[in-house]
Amino acid sequence: MPILMLLLFISLPVLLSWPLGLFMTKVMDPSSKSGDGRVSILLRKTGGRMLDREQEWKGYLISMLFFNAIMFGAVVLMLALQHVLPLNPDGKGPLEASLIFNTAASFVTNTNLQHYSGEVSMSYFSQLFALTWLQFVSAATGIACLAALARALAGNTLVGNFYRDMLRSTLFILLPLSIVVALLLVVGGVPMTFEGATAAQTLEGAMQTIARGPVAAMVAIKQLGTNGGGFFGPNSTHPFENPSFLTNYIECISIPLIAMATVWMFGRITGRMRHAAVIFSVMLLLLILKSGIALNLESAPSMAFRGLPIETMSNLEGKELRFGPGTAAIWAAVTTATSNGSVNCMHDSLNPLTGLVPLAGMWLNVIFGGVGVGFINMFIFIIVGVFICGMMVGRTPEYCARKVETHEMKLALLALLVHPLLILVGTAVFASTSWGAGTVLNKGAHGFTEILYEFSSAAANNGSGFEGLGDNTVPWNVATGLVMLLGRFIPIILPLAIAGSMAAKKPVPETIGTLRIDTPLFAVVILGSVLLIGALLFMPVAVLGPVADYLSTSIH
Amino acid sequence: MKKTIMKDTAPNLAASLRIALATIVLCGGLYPLIILSFAHFATPETASGSLLRDRAGNVVGSRLLAQAFTRPGYFWPRPSAVKYNAAGAGGSNLSPAGPEVRERAEQTVADFGADSRRPLPADLATASGSGLDPFITLKAALFQAPRVARARGIALSDVDAAIRRHADTQKIFWSREGLVNVLALNMELDTVQKK
Numbered sequence: 001m002p003i004l005m006l007l008l009f010i011s012l013p014v015l016l017s018w019p020l021g022l023f024m025t026k027v028m029d030p031s032s033k034s035g036d037g038r039v040s041i042l043l044r045k046t047g048g049r050m051l052d053r054e055q056e057w058k059g060y061l062i063s064m065l066f067f068n069a070i071m072f073g074a075v076v077l078m079l080a081l082q083h084v085l086p087l088n089p090d091g092k093g094p095l096e097a098s099l100i101f102n103t104a105a106s107f108v109t110n111t112n113l114q115h116y117s118g119e120v121s122m123s124y125f126s127q128l129f130a131l132t133w134l135q136f137v138s139a140a141t142g143i144a145c146l147a148a149l150a151r152a153l154a155g156n157t158l159v160g161n162f163y164r165d166m167l168r169s170t171l172f173i174l175l176p177l178s179i180v181v182a183l184l185l186v187v188g189g190v191p192m193t194f195e196g197a198t199a200a201q202t203l204e205g206a207m208q209t210i211a212r213g214p215v216a217a218m219v220a221i222k223q224l225g226t227n228g229g230g231f232f233g234p235n236s237t238h239p240f241e242n243p244s245f246l247t248n249y250i251e252c253i254s255i256p257l258i259a260m261a262t263v264w265m266f267g268r269i270t271g272r273m274r275h276a277a278v279i280f281s282v283m284l285l286l287l288i289l290k291s292g293i294a295l296n297l298e299s300a301p302s303m304a305f306r307g308l309p310i311e312t313m314s315n316l317e318g319k320e321l322r323f324g325p326g327t328a329a330i331w332a333a334v335t336t337a338t339s340n341g342s343v344n345c346m347h348d349s350l351n352p353l354t355g356l357v358p359l360a361g362m363w364l365n366v367i368f369g370g371v372g373v374g375f376i377n378m379f380i381f382i383i384v385g386v387f388i389c390g391m392m393v394g395r396t397p398e399y400c401a402r403k404v405e406t407h408e409m410k411l412a413l414l415a416l417l418v419h420p421l422l423i424l425v426g427t428a429v430f431a432s433t434s435w436g437a438g439t440v441l442n443k444g445a446h447g448f449t450e451i452l453y454e455f456s457s458a459a460a461n462n463g464s465g466f467e468g469l470g471d472n473t474v475p476w477n478v479a480t481g482l483v484m485l486l487g488r489f490i491p492i493i494l495p496l497a498i499a500g501s502m503a504a505k506k507p508v509p510e511t512i513g514t515l516r517i518d519t520p521l522f523a524v525v526i527l528g529s530v531l532l533i534g535a536l537l538f539m540p541v542a543v544l545g546p547v548a549d550y551l552s553t554s555i556h
Numbered sequence: 557m558k559k560t561i562m563k564d565t566a567p568n569l570a571a572s573l574r575i576a577l578a579t580i581v582l583c584g585g586l587y588p589l590i591i592l593s594f595a596h597f598a599t600p601e602t603a604s605g606s607l608l609r610d611r612a613g614n615v616v617g618s619r620l621l622a623q624a625f626t627r628p629g630y631f632w633p634r635p636s637a638v639k640y641n642a643a644g645a646g647g648s649n650l651s652p653a654g655p656e657v658r659e660r661a662e663q664t665v666a667d668f669g670a671d672s673r674r675p676l677p678a679d680l681a682t683a684s685g686s687g688l689d690p691f692i693t694l695k696a697a698l699f700q701a702p703r704v705a706r707a708r709g710i711a712l713s714d715v716d717a718a719i720r721r722h723a724d725t726q727k728i729f730w731s732r733e734g735l736v737n738v739l740a741l742n743m744e745l746d747t748v749q750k751k
Contacts, residue, residue, distance in 0.1 A: 046578045050571035059564065066568040070576045120644050129584035136583040137576075163571055170579060175587060182591045189602040189620070192588075192595035197643055198607065200615040202623045203630065203742055209643040210618055212605040216595065217588040234645050237685030239620035240605065245728045303653035305681065308661055309670050311695070313678035317652040320684050321634075321691045321735055324728045346647035346685045446651045468649030553653035 002295045005326045009249070009334070010288065013257045020257065021264025027172045028147045028265065030054070030160050051167075054158040057500030060148050061493055063162035064141060068108055068489075071137060075104045078130040088123035089196025090211070095121060098477035105481040107134035109488035110142060110370055112222065112229030112341055112463035113454075113480060115472040119211035119232050124194060131229060132218045136178075139225030139258075140169035142372030145492050146262055149376055150269035152499035153400045155507060159500070173258070174225060181254055182220035188247035190216040191240050215240055223254035226370045228341030228463040236331075236344040237320050248323045248344060252331050256287070259338045259368040262375050270400060274518035279378060282526050286367045287337050290357055294329040297354040303554055318346030329354065336361035339370035341463025348442070348450065348466040352550040355449055355466070356542060362460035364534045365419065370461055373488075376495045378526075383412045383498065385522075385529040389515050399517065401510060402502040411501075415494040419459055420537040422483045426455035427541065435475040441468030445548035452545045454480060459487040608743065617739050618642070621688045625742065629707035631700050633738045634679055635664060636687035648683040657682075668699070691735040694723045708749065718744060 026032055055063065078085065079100045083093050095103070099115055106113045107130070118127065144165035151159045186192050197211045215231045219241050222229050232238040242248050263283070267276025299314045319328050328345035335342055336358035347358055361367055366378040383399060387409055390397025397404040430436025430451050440447035450466040457464055458480040465471070471480070508514075516522060595603035606619040617623045622633040624640045633640075637648035650656045661681045670676035677696040697719045705712040722741050723734035 046574045048567065048571050048574065050567045062564065063568055063571070067572040067575065070569075070572040074576055074580070117644060117646070128588050129580055132588070133580050133584040137579055163575055167575065167579075170583065175583070178587065179590060183594055186591060186595045186599055186603065189599070189606060191603055191605045192592050193604045194592070195604060198605065198615055200607070200617045200623075202617055203739070203746065204625060204627060206624060208617060208621075208623050208640065210605055210607070210615075210621065211643040214588050214592060217591045220591075221583075232645055232686075234647060234686045237647065238645050239618075239686060239688055239690060243602075243606075243620050301678070302657065302682065304651075304655070304658040305661055305678070308658070308681075309665055309672045309675040310661060310681045311675045311678050315652050316678050316682040317650065317657060318647040318683065318685045320686065320689050321679055321693060322689075322726075322728070344685070346649055348649035349647060349652050349685075352651065352653055441649055442651045442654055442656075446654065466649070467647070549651070549653070553651070 002299070002326050006288070006291055006295065006330060009252055009327070009330050010291065013253045013260055014284065016257055017260035018264060020261035021268065024143070024173055024261055024265045025268040027168050028143070028165060028269070030164070051161060051163050053161055055161055056157060057148065057152060057159050057496050060159050060162045061496055064145065064492075065489070067162065067166065068141065071134060072104050072108045075107060075130045075134060076100055079103060079126055082123045082126045085123065085125045087125035087128070087194065089194070090123075092121060092123040098474045099472060102477035102481040105484045106463065107131050107227075107229060108138055109461050109484045110138040110225070110227055110339070110373070111458065111461040111484045111488070112227045113458055113465065113484065114229055114463070115477055117233030118230060124213050127218060127231060128214060132221060135218070135221045135225050135227040135229065136170050136174050137166065139174055139221075139227065139371045140166045142370055143169040143173065143258075143262065144372070145496065146266060146372035146375050147269065149379065149496055149499045150266045152496070152503040154270045155401070155503055157500070157503050174221065177224050177258070178220040181224060181250060182216045184250050185216045185219055185247055188250065189243040190219060190247060192216040212240060219251065220254070222342055223251045223340070224258055226255070226259055226338050226340045228335065230342060234346070236342050237346065239320070242323075242344060244322055245324055248327060251342070252327070252334060252344070255334050255340045255342070256338050256368050258371045259374050262372055263368070266375050272400065272518065278518055278520070278523045279382070279526065282523050282530070283366070283368050283378070285527070286364070286530070287334065290337055290361055290367065291330050291333040294333045294354055294357040295326055297351055297357070298329040299326070300351055303351070315351050318349030320344065332358050333361065335464060336462060337367035338374060339365065339460055339462045341457065343464050346467060347453070347464055348468045352446065352546055352553055355453070355549070356546040358464065359453060359456055359542065359546065360534070362456040362462050363423070363538045364530055365460045366530060373461070373492060377491060379495050379499075380412050380415045380491070381526060381529050381533070383408065384416065384533070385525045386515060386517070387412075388529065389525055395513060398508055398514060399502070401507045402505050403508060404502070407501055408498045411494045411498050415491055416533065418490045419487065422459040422487050423452070423455045424541065426459075426479060426483055427452045430455070430475075430479070435473070435479075439470040439473060439476065441470070445545060445552055449545035449549060452541055455483060458483040461488050608739065616743070619737065619740060620690055622690045623739060625738065627707070628703050630742045631692070631697060631704060631736070631738050632680075634689050634692060635660065635681070635683045637683045638687040640688065642688060645686045645688050647685040647687060674699070690737050690739060691726065692738055694719065694733040694736060697723070697736040697741070704745070708745065710749070715745075
């Protein structure tokens with residue numbers, strides 16, 4: 001039965017990703033007229049002359065950074081003023097400064113780490129105009145940057161126009177898909193209203209305040225755009241965000257859909273579909289492996305009940321019954337393979353070893369990954385894989401008919417090391433000081449895992465958490481805010497710099513001695529690079545956290 | 557590099573500002589309005605929170621949210637780490653192998669009067685992720701049926717029949733046993749007895 005569930009949840013997005021990838025390629029094609037309808041003419045006027053310019057990789061990145069800076073500024077302003085802005089039926093007050101910084105960084109970087117609880121702190125204006133807006137444009141930023149990377153690897157020194165790419169992804173990919181998913185969720189029973197909270201008198205005579213709001217609109221894009229930031233504190237475990245088995249299915253298949261399609265988009269833009277298929281299968285294999293392990297580990301009962309008169313069942317702490325058994329484990333694996341970070345169970349209450357599965361996904365951060373940026377991360381592993389192969393046969397390594405030389409390798413290694421550096425240094429500092437040690441809920445190794453998870457999630461731009469952590473403090477808000485920004489922009493800038501530098505080189509003819517990047521052998525190379533590098537970098541903390549937690553609680 | 561940044565600052569800033577404004581209106585305003593108008597006409601009841609009302613029209617809760625039940629004549633929902641606060645939901649976030657979960661479970665076992673001959677269904681011993689899970693398993697409902705029947709002074713078979721009727725409407729396709737919506741079941745028992 002679990003095998004069937006896995007098939008059900010993973011096969012549909014895989015199937016849908018093929019036509020979606022084709023469609024996305026057409027939308028993003030700079031020479032296509034498909035985007036020249038009335039809407040885009042209107043937007044072209046909005047954007048001004050800047051939209052007609054074909055940019056080199058530097059200019060493209062500068063535009064991207066400008067737009068992201070404006071995104072950041074606009075949201076800081078909206079959040080700081082939410083108590084005087086409209087659409088605030090429950091009278092939510094102003095937010096604390098470090099929380100505003102953290103939230104803005106979190107949504108600009110497509111992370112959606114939430115140190116607030118939506119129904120407690122956010123007005124409907126903030127939820128829609130600030131956060132939902134960022135969920136669209138941050139996802140669109142990722143798709144745009146991957147399109148630029150692919151064009152550079154196809155040999156173009158002019159990689160497109162950031163504003164045009166960003167607008168097209170928002171208008172023609174994210175908005176239509178979100179409308180479809182949001183409407184399905186509305187039919188499935190998800191609330192969508194501007195009315196404020198209502199008071200109920202329960203059957204026993206107590207009062208229950210029921211928070212609600214424009215939930216469906218936000219849930220759709222947070223699932224599709226690998227954002228993950230929910231309307232309510234407990235995200236998609238909340239019955240209003242996720243009322244049934246069916247809505248759970250729709251939301252879960254929305255998580256990897258676009259990220260999967262971006263792999264095909266990359267293949268089409270570079271004209272290397274077989275290569276894309278090789279990478280896709282490596283990612284898919286890792287995803288299935290991860291989900292399978294989570295399913296297996298999470299079917300064990302809660303260890304704390306040993307010896308008590310409680311029926312033996314799979315671990316139900318932090319889970320909702322209506323999604324059915326096993327679906328929480330699959331979701332936990334998928335949401336951390338991609339950098340989505342929405343949850344349908346509390347990850348802090350997963351069985352000790354199961355906690356390793358989401359952590360591993362965020363450490364590797366290439367199993368489809370965030371929309372656009374997932375493949376950009378994978379590009380770094382590909383470059384490293386190509387380099388290792390080149391060294392083994394004693395040839396200058398090549399990728400996409402361009403030589404990979406010292407300059408590119410320096411940048412690639414830097415990009416590779418940023419991620420573990422942010423996680424390990426952050427965890428070390430917070431675990432050894434009261435900044436972190438004073439904020440954990442669970443004791444011992446499990447508490448250490450809470451800290452480790454928070455930094456992994458921030459650096460991977462994931463956004464899920466071991467939520468027992470009391471993370472709405474100034475040190476946490478500032479530290480994870482900075483980690484999210486560095487963990488977002490460095491791994492976009494460096495790969496584009498590599499691709500830009502490669503595009504400027506003379507193409508080398510592909511001969512019989514060229515390393516083939518479209519064979520099963522290359523899949524093994526990539527799988528090896530990903531697993532070995534990931535394992536070497538993070539093995540020590542994995543042992544200190546989840547493994548120690550398992551050994552200390554489960555062996556008697 | 558520096559020259560490019562300087563030269564293009566003004567047009568970049570202008571384009572970014574204008575496009576930001578346009579997308580804010582589109583994604584933050586227009587898009588939710590489309591969904592809202594559809595919801596308003598197609599699913600007015602669930603769109604405003606699946607609220608349940610008594611005969612006088614007062615809101616007693618939401619079909620989708622658990623609420624606190626402590627009297628023996630009512631079915632009790634799963635434990636909630638947030639005391640069924642529907643304006644601040646959340647899970648326990650406790651390790652399922654930790655001492656806190658064990659202590660809580662010992663208390664719950666005592667509250668439900670479970671023992672080794674009649675073990676407690678696991679869903680009643682675990683806090684849900686949202687603290688608002690409206691369902692319990694069929695087993696968990698049948699487990700509580702004798703207490704409810706005794707407190708209400710009605711036949712156990714009548715309570716069992718009501719439970720099975722509710723469970724039949726909440727079957728997930730692979731499971732033979734459905735789930736029971738606690739609030740809906742309790743409301744039905746109240747109405748039946750008032751008649």
